[in-house]
Amino acid sequence: MTREIAFSKALREAMAEEMRRDSSVFLMGEDVGVFGGVFGVSAGLYDEFGEERVRDTPISEQAIVGAGLGAALAGMRPIVEIMFGDFVTVAMDQVVNQAAKARYMSGGKAQVPLTIRITNGAPGSAAAQHSQSPEGWFMNVPGLKIAIPATPYDAKGLLKTAIRGEDPVLFFEHKMLYEVKGEVPEDDDYTVPFGQAAIRRKGTDATIVAVGGVLPKAMEAADLLAKSGISVEVVDPRTLVPLDTETLIESVKKTNRAIIIHEAHRRAGPGAEIAAILAEGAIGYLDAPIVRVATKNVPFPYNPELEDFILPGMGDIVEAVEGVVGYTL
Amino acid sequence: MTREIAFSKALREAMAEEMRRDSSVFLMGEDVGVFGGVFGVSAGLYDEFGEERVRDTPISEQAIVGAGLGAALAGMRPIVEIMFGDFVTVAMDQVVNQAAKARYMSGGKAQVPLTIRITNGAPGSAAAQHSQSPEGWFMNVPGLKIAIPATPYDAKGLLKTAIRGEDPVLFFEHKMLYEVKGEVPEDDDYTVPFGQAAIRRKGTDATIVAVGGVLPKAMEAADLLAKSGISVEVVDPRTLVPLDTETLIESVKKTNRAIIIHEAHRRAGPGAEIAAILAEGAIGYLDAPIVRVATKNVPFPYNPELEDFILPGMGDIVEAVEGVVGYTL
Amino acid sequence: MNTPSQPTNQLTTQPTNHPKDHLLTLYCRMVLIREFELRAINERRAGLIPGFIHSCVGQEATAVGACAALNADDAITSTHRGHGHLIAKGGDPKYMMAELAARSTGYCGGKGGSLHMADFDLGILGANGIVAGGIPMATGAALAFQMRGEDRVALAFFGDGAVNEGAFHEAANLAGLWKLPVIFFCENNLYGEGTPQSKQSPVADLAMRAEGYAFPGVIADGNDVLAVYEATQAAVNRARAGNGPTFIEGKTYRFRGHYEGDPMAYRSKEEMEAWRQRDPIPAFRRRLIADAAASEGELRAIEDEVQAALDEAVQFAAGSPAPDPESALEGVYGETHGGSVF
Amino acid sequence: MNTPSQPTNQLTTQPTNHPKDHLLTLYCRMVLIREFELRAINERRAGLIPGFIHSCVGQEATAVGACAALNADDAITSTHRGHGHLIAKGGDPKYMMAELAARSTGYCGGKGGSLHMADFDLGILGANGIVAGGIPMATGAALAFQMRGEDRVALAFFGDGAVNEGAFHEAANLAGLWKLPVIFFCENNLYGEGTPQSKQSPVADLAMRAEGYAFPGVIADGNDVLAVYEATQAAVNRARAGNGPTFIEGKTYRFRGHYEGDPMAYRSKEEMEAWRQRDPIPAFRRRLIADAAASEGELRAIEDEVQAALDEAVQFAAGSPAPDPESALEGVYGETHGGSVF
Numbered sequence A, B: 001m002t003r004e005i006a007f008s009k010a011l012r013e014a015m016a017e018e019m020r021r022d023s024s025v026f027l028m029g030e031d032v033g034v035f036g037g038v039f040g041v042s043a044g045l046y047d048e049f050g051e052e053r054v055r056d057t058p059i060s061e062q063a064i065v066g067a068g069l070g071a072a073l074a075g076m077r078p079i080v081e082i083m084f085g086d087f088v089t090v091a092m093d094q095v096v097n098q099a100a101k102a103r104y105m106s107g108g109k110a111q112v113p114l115t116i117r118i119t120n121g122a123p124g125s126a127a128a129q130h131s132q133s134p135e136g137w138f139m140n141v142p143g144l145k146i147a148i149p150a151t152p153y154d155a156k157g158l159l160k161t162a163i164r165g166e167d168p169v170l171f172f173e174h175k176m177l178y179e180v181k182g183e184v185p186e187d188d189d190y191t192v193p194f195g196q197a198a199i200r201r202k203g204t205d206a207t208i209v210a211v212g213g214v215l216p217k218a219m220e221a222a223d224l225l226a227k228s229g230i231s232v233e234v235v236d237p238r239t240l241v242p243l244d245t246e247t248l249i250e251s252v253k254k255t256n257r258a259i260i261i262h263e264a265h266r267r268a269g270p271g272a273e274i275a276a277i278l279a280e281g282a283i284g285y286l287d288a289p290i291v292r293v294a295t296k297n298v299p300f301p302y303n304p305e306l307e308d309f310i311l312p313g314m315g316d317i318v319e320a321v322e323g324v325v326g327y328t329l
Numbered sequence C, D: 001m002n003t004p005s006q007p008t009n010q011l012t013t014q015p016t017n018h019p020k021d022h023l024l025t026l027y028c029r030m031v032l033i034r035e036f037e038l039r040a041i042n043e044r045r046a047g048l049i050p051g052f053i054h055s056c057v058g059q060e061a062t063a064v065g066a067c068a069a070l071n072a073d074d075a076i077t078s079t080h081r082g083h084g085h086l087i088a089k090g091g092d093p094k095y096m097m098a099e100l101a102a103r104s105t106g107y108c109g110g111k112g113g114s115l116h117m118a119d120f121d122l123g124i125l126g127a128n129g130i131v132a133g134g135i136p137m138a139t140g141a142a143l144a145f146q147m148r149g150e151d152r153v154a155l156a157f158f159g160d161g162a163v164n165e166g167a168f169h170e171a172a173n174l175a176g177l178w179k180l181p182v183i184f185f186c187e188n189n190l191y192g193e194g195t196p197q198s199k200q201s202p203v204a205d206l207a208m209r210a211e212g213y214a215f216p217g218v219i220a221d222g223n224d225v226l227a228v229y230e231a232t233q234a235a236v237n238r239a240r241a242g243n244g245p246t247f248i249e250g251k252t253y254r255f256r257g258h259y260e261g262d263p264m265a266y267r268s269k270e271e272m273e274a275w276r277q278r279d280p281i282p283a284f285r286r287r288l289i290a291d292a293a294a295s296e297g298e299l300r301a302i303e304d305e306v307q308a309a310l311d312e313a314v315q316f317a318a319g320s321p322a323p324d325p326e327s328a329l330e331g332v333y334g335e336t337h338g339g340s341v342f
C-alpha cells in the first residue's frame, strides 16, 4: 500500500512520527515554528508539539548547531535546521570541529545523535549566497554522515534513519525537490539504510551517477536517450557518507562508461570523489573519459538565463552521455 | 645568485619586501605582532613596521577576515593570518560568501586584493582540531585562488603574487615545512605565477602529483624507487586554483600511471579533483588505477603512532607506486 | 526616542532647525524610496523582475536620515533589505531597476540582483544576502580610512535580527577596541522574518549592547527622519573626531512582508495599523507644511519628479538588453593566470 | 572582588563560614591540580607526554571554586587549558595522565590528548581546542536539562580571549533568551596567548557584557577559591530556580607560559612577581591555618596524599599499553551502515 506525497511532506511526516515516538526528538531553527519553516517543511509541527519541541531560534547559526550538539551529548535527539546551505558557513566550526569529531576525540565515547537539515540547490534567481550546494566540502570531514535524498520515499526513510542514529548527519534537501511527488508506503515505520545506492533505472551503455536534486533531470535525460537507442543506467547514491562504492563500481564495470551529475559546483564537488573512486576501482573497464556534468565554476548569477547557463541542464546531460557513448579510446 | 633560507623566512621576506614597496600592504592576525606569529613567521615585522601595519587582533576570526575584506574593498592590500587551518571554519562565511563572491556579485567591479595566510598540516600530536588541511573545500568555491607552496622559493614567489594580485587568495603553509630550507634568488623581486605546476623530478614510469607539505616525502620516495629501477616523475601543482591541468595531464600521458599524494583527508580532498581531471583528460593513457595516498578518513588522533598510521607515509607512497607500476590492466 | 508599544504620529524633532534644501532633499529621497519599492513590487508581479524582493516600505526614514549625515566618499554596507540604503546613499534608480530586471545595464550587470547591488564609486560596498555579513566589511573599510588618515567613515546597516549573529559581536568589539570610524546602524523593525524581536533577544533595546564594546548606543525614532539624521550626525562627528564607533538603534517597522509573498500570519492587523499611523512619510510631510518649511505645491512637485524618475527607471530597465548567457563566466577573477579556473 | 592592578595576598572571604570538610576538599583539589600540572610538565620533558600542554598553574582557584558549586550530574565544558577543570569536576588523575601519555587507558584511549579529554559520566563534555568552541555546547546541555525538567545545570569555562568570539555571543544571547540553566565562567587571566586582554577588548571587566544578554555579570577574585565558590553557588542557585544564566568573571593569572615552551617576552617580571604574591594556594593555606580551620598537620597530610596519588597516576600512565595503531580507524562513528566511510 503506497500513497503519493510531496518530498516536503515526506520530511514533515518523518519528523512528526519520530517526535511522537521519542520524546527526546525536537526541532530547532530559524522560523521553523510559528512560520512553519521558510519552505513550509515543518508546517503544523508547532501546533502539534508546541514551542518547547519546535523551537524558533534567534539568527545565530553557531548557537543553533552548537546547542544542538550539546543537547545531543546530554541525551536528546535534536534536529536542527539551517535554512540555506550557504548559511552553514556561519556554523562551520560547530559542524566540522565539534559535532564531527566529538565521538572520536573522546575515544569513541560521545554519542552524537544530531541531525542537521540543510537546504541546498538553486531555487531560481536567488544569486550567489542563496543557491549553493556545499555537501562536497563535508565529505572531506570524517565523522559526519551525509544524506542527500532525491525522492519522497528516501526523504522520509533516510531522515528517520538519521534521527534514530547515533552520529551527526548532514541532511541535504534540494529546494526544487520539495514539491516533487512520489510514492511512500502507508506503513509509518520504514527506514532507508545509509550506504545503499539505488539503481533508478537499469541500462547497459553508460552509467549516470546522479546526486540529489538532479535525479529528475537525469531520469528525463535517460528517457530521451532511450529513444535514440542509448540505454542508460541511473544510480542514485542516496548517501555520500557512507558511500555505496560497490554499487557504483559494479554498474560502471557493466556499462563501461560513467557520467556524474550534481548541482554542486563542478570543481571538487561530490563528483570529484566519485570520479576518483571509479578511476581507482573500475579503471580497466572504462571505455571513455569519466565525465562530470555540474554547475560551472562561477558563483551563482542572479539573471535566470545566466543561471541556466551555469547549471547542469538536460541538454548538458544528454550531450555528455552521447559524448562518452560515441567515444573511442 | 641564490642563497639558502628556511620556508618561514621566505614568507617573512615576501611580506617585508611587499610592505616596504607598497604602503597599502599590512598584516593582521592573532599574535602576529609582538609575538611574531605563533610559528614565528612574522618575527621582526612588528619592530620594522609598527603596530599600525602589523596588527595584533582579538580572537575573532570572522572579524579578522571580514575586516581584511572591507579594507581590501577600500583600497588596502591586507594580509590576514589564520593561525591554524582548523580555525578558518570560524570565518567561513566571510571567506566563502563574502570575499570569494564580492567581485562576481558586483558584476566584476569589486577589487579584492586580500591574502589569507592559513597554516595546514599536522605538526605532530596536535590532535583533531589543530592538524587539518582544509584546502580541498575551497576548491569548490569559485572566486577564491588557492596557493600551496612546497619550497621556500615558491613560498616567497607565490606570496608576492598573492599580495600584488587583485583576487582573494587562500595561501596554505604547511607547519612542517617552516623549517625546511631551500634556495631562493638574491634578487628581491621575483614572483612565481599562479597556475604553473613545477616538475620536481623527471621520470617515465609513473607520475606522482604531490600537493604542498608532502613534497619532501614524495621526493624521498622517488629517490628510493629509483634505486629499485622505477623512474618516477614528481609534479607539484603549486596552486590548486588556478590548476595547471595541462602539465598534470601531459605527465600522465607520458608515464601512464598516476599517484596523487596529499595530507588533506583522502575522501574529497584535493586529490579527488586531480584524479577526476586525469580520469577525464588522460583516460586512454592510463595503464593502472589512479591511486591516492592521503590521510585516512578519520579525525587526527593525538597518539603519535596512531597519527603516523593515518598520515600518508613514505612506505605508503612507495607501496602505491610499486602497486601501479606492477599493475596489469 | 520612542517606545514601540506606544506609536505616535507626532514627530518631536524641529524641522525649522534645518535648511529648507536639506528638508526637501530628505523628503524627496524618502518618497523616491517608497515609490521605487512600490514600482519594483508591481514590476515583479508584471514579470519584469525575476527574483525575490525584501521591500523596505515603512523604513524610509532610517535609510534617508542616516545617509544624509554621510559624505559622498563615506562608505556603507547594506542588507537583504537594501534598496532604501542604496537610494539614500545616492544610488541611481535606473541602474537599480535594471539590476532587479537582471539586465546588463544594472549595477551588477544582472549578476547580483536585489541582494548584491553595489556601487563602489558611491561608497556602497554592497547589499548582502547573509544576515550580519556586511558588518565586518564596514569595519574593515573604516580601518582602511583610519590607517590612511582619511576623514571618512563607514556605516553598516543591519536589522534587529542581525545583532544576534557572531559577526556583529566580533566586528563591534574590534571597532570599539581600535576606535574605528564606523557607525553600527540597527534598523529595529521588531521582526526577523516571522519571529518577533522579543523571541530573538532577551533585551528590547539593542542599543544597550554597545556598552559592552565601550562605545555609545543611542536609540532614535526610526520613523522620524530628522531624529535619525541628528543621531547619525552626532555619531559621524564622533567618528571623524577619532573617538570611535556609535551604535544607533532606529526603532521602526516594515509595512509589508519579510519578502513579497510573505503571508504575514505572525503579526496582527492591529499592530500593523498602529504603525501605519506612524508612516514616516506623511508624518514628515504634515510637519513640513505645519511648520511652513515647505508648501503643498513644492512637495507635489517633488512627488511628480519622483514619478517621472521612476517612469524613466522602469523604461530604462525594460529597454535594456539582457546580458549574454556566456557572460556568466566572466568577472569571477580580476586577473587571469596560467592554468584553469573552470 | 579585585582590581588586577592592585594585587593583594589578603583573601576577603571567610573560611569559617564553611564546613571544615569542604575547606579541606577545596584545598586538596587545588593542590592536586597544581601538582598534576607540575608533574605533567616534568613528564613531558622526560618524554612520557608527546603533545603540547597549556598549564593552568596559578588558576587553580577558579576551577576548584566553580566546580565545588556543581553536583556530580551537572555538566561542564572546558578549554585548551582544561586540566584543572577536569580534576575539579572529579576527573581521575590516573586516566588524565594516561591520556596525556597517549595510552589506551587514558580518558580518550590516547586519541584526544590534553585538548580533548572528556568524561561523560562525570558531566565533563570535553576540553576544546577551539577558543569559545565549547560555549554553545554547554548551552545546549542546559537546554536538554531544561526541556527534561531536570534539576541540573551546565557551566562553560572559557578565557578572556574567548569572549570576543562570535560563538560566545550567540550562545549567551540564546541562554539569556531561553533562561537556560547555564553559567558562563570566564577565567580572565589577562592574556590570550601573547596578547594582553587590554589589546583584545575595549572593556576591562568582561562581566559587564552580561547585561547585553539580560542576565547578571559578577566579578570574583579568581585567586580566592571561596570567593569563586560563593559566586558560583549563587549562580547555580539562580539557574536551578529557573532564573537563567549568570556570567562570572574570575580575575586571575597564569603563572607559566601560554604553552610549555612559551618564551613569555610579552609580559614583565614585575607583573609576574606581583601575581605570584597572590598565589591562590599558599594564600588559602595561610588563611586556613590563621583561622584555625585546619592544622598544619592536616594540610601536610593532604599534600602527601596528593603526591602519592600522582606517583600512582604517573606509574599508571607509564605502565599502560599504547593503543594499537590500527585502532586509529575505530570510534569515528557510532554505528556502521552499508557502504564505505573510508
Ligand SMILES: Cc1ncc(C[n+]2csc(CCOP(=O)(O)OP(=O)(O)O)c2C)c(N)n1
Binding pocket: A030, A059, A061, A083, A087, A090, C080, C081, C129, C130, C131, C158, C159, C160, C161, C162, C163, C189, C191, C192, C193, C258
Ligand atoms: C546567516 C543568515 N541566516 C539566516 C538568513 C535568512 N534571513 C534572511 S533575512 C532574515 C531576517 C533578518 O532579520 P533582521 O536582521 O531583523 O532584518 P529585517 O529582515 O527585519 O530587515 C533571515 C533570518 C540569512 N540570510 N543569513
Ligand SMILES: Cc1ncc(C[n+]2csc(CCOP(=O)(O)OP(=O)(O)O)c2C)c(N)n1
Binding pocket: B030, B059, B061, B083, B087, B090, D080, D081, D129, D130, D131, D158, D159, D160, D161, D162, D163, D189, D191, D192, D193, D258
Ligand atoms: C578559534 C580559535 N582561534 C585561535 C586559537 C588559538 N588559541 C589557542 S588558546 C588562545 C588564547 C586564548 O585566550 P583565552 O581565551 O584568554 O584563554 P587562556 O589561554 O588565557 O586560558 C588562542 C588564540 C584557537 N585555539 N581557536
Ligand SMILES: [Mg+2]
Binding pocket: C159, C160, C161, C187, C188, C189, C190, C191, C192, C193
Ligand atoms: Mg528586523
Ligand SMILES: [Mg+2]
Binding pocket: D159, D160, D161, D187, D188, D189, D190, D191, D192, D193
Ligand atoms: Mg586568557
